[in-house]
Each structure stands twice: as structure tokens, then as C-alpha cells.
Amino acid sequence: xxxxxxxxxxxxxxxxxxxxxxxxxxPDYENMETRGGTLTTPxxxxxxxxxxxxxxxFAIDATVLFNNNLFPDTLWKSPYQESFNxxxxxxxxxxxxxxxxSQIEVGNEPWGYRSDIxxxxxxxxADGARxxxxxxxLPCAVQAYNPFPDxxxxxxxxxxxxxxxxxxxxNTHL
Numbered sequence: 301x302x303x304x305x306x307x308x309x310x311x312x313x314x315x316x317x318x319x320x321x322x323x324x325x326x327p328d329y330e331n332m333e334t335r336g337g338t339l340t341t342p343x344x345x346x347x348x349x350x351x352x353x354x355x356x357x358f359a360i361d362a363t364v365l366f367n368n369n370l371f372p373d374t375l376w377k378s379p380y381q382e383s384f385n386x387x388x389x390x391x392x393x394x395x396x397x398x399x400x401x402s403q404i405e406v407g408n409e410p411w412g413y414r415s416d417i418x419x420x421x422x423x424x425x426a427d428g429a430r431x432x433x434x435x436x437x438l439p440c441a442v443q444a445y446n447p448f449p450d451x452x453x454x455x456x457x458x459x460x461x462x463x464x465x466x467x468x469x470x471n472t473h474l
Contacts, residue, residue, distance in 0.1 A: 310358040313408065316366040318344055322375050323382035329393035350400035359402040362394065364425075368412035379420035387428030396433040404429065405471055407440030415457045422459075426466035438471040439463065 318341040319327040328339060329346065337344050353360055376382055387406075394401045406425045410418055418440065426437045442455045455470070 308357070308359055309361055309402070310353050311361040311363060311405075312349070312353075313365045314346070314362045315370060316364055317371045320386075323379070323386065324377065327386065327389055329389065346394070347398060347400075350394065350398070354400055360400055361403045361405065362390075362401045363405040363408050364390070365408045366413075367408070367410050373410075373413040373417045376417055376421065379417050380424035383421040383424030384428035384431075385424075387425035388432050389428075390425075391429040391432040391435055395429075395435050401435070403436035403438060403468075405438045405440065409473070410440050410458075418458050419460050419463055422463050423466060426463075430466075436468045437466065438469055439467050441471050441473040 319329075319338045321340055325339065328335075332338055332345050333347060336342055338346070350360055390404070391401075404425075406422045407413075407418065413421075422439055429435055429437060439459055442458060459467075
């Protein structure tokens, strides 16, 4: 409650590697409390975390965090379908059933991910999520400041026309 007077939105890094080892696994959020954690992180109960923030009156922005150090792009064998399944499962539990999350960022700064893999992940997640419930979807941060000119094309590299039709805005870290 101490911060409620200053802000109304809390942003959570929801690490993908804390929920599953590979993208073809189902994260099984429904059994998180009874099992005592997620499939990969026994101490973690996202419901407990999100429930407390909602109780305090915050809207929640879940940033599904993945990058090549935590969850390499080589793990995705069928990026669109695996992300579709994950998005549907994630939104079914945290939005439709629990009504915890207000918006979702698909990735934070997945630099090192091949752009075609990220584009498929974003598209699949958005399609799966929206099949479950109406939710605001944002892409990874697309800031474009880097002292090296050839590195300043994040929007062009990570988003395409198909993705742009599925997202509700841009996400930048300036």
C-alpha cells in the first residue's frame, strides 16, 4: 500500500525459465499451489505474488522474460505453435480465471534471439492469448538507442506487418 499513492501499475518480470524447461512443456499453472511451485521453480507461486498486488489495488503488467542466456531461441522447435499454446495457457489462468493481469509484454529485451524466431513467438503468443481472453499485448522493448548505428533497428528487426496487427502499442526503454 505504501506505493499506491504514487503509481497504479506494477511491472513484473515473469521469467519463462521459471515456469518450464522447454517451450513444448505446459506450464501447468492450475496445480501450482497444490504442487508447491512451478514445474522448474519449487518455491514460486505466481498466484500468491499476483494476488497480493491485486489486493493492494495495482494493475499488473506481466513481462514474459526470456533471452538467450535464460531461455535460448534454439529451444523453440515450433515457435508459433509453442508460443500459441503458452499464450493461451498463460492468459486462461492469469487473466480469464484469476483476473490478475492487465497487460502482457512478450519478452523484455530478447537480444540475441533471431528476429524470425521472436516474430513467430510474438505472433503465436498474441493469437493464443486472444483466443482465451481480451488482453493488451505489447512486444519486447523496441528502443533504438545504441552508439553503433547498425544496432538501431530493433523495430524493423523484431516486428513485422503481421505482428503489428496483433499488438496494442509499442514498448520502449528510453
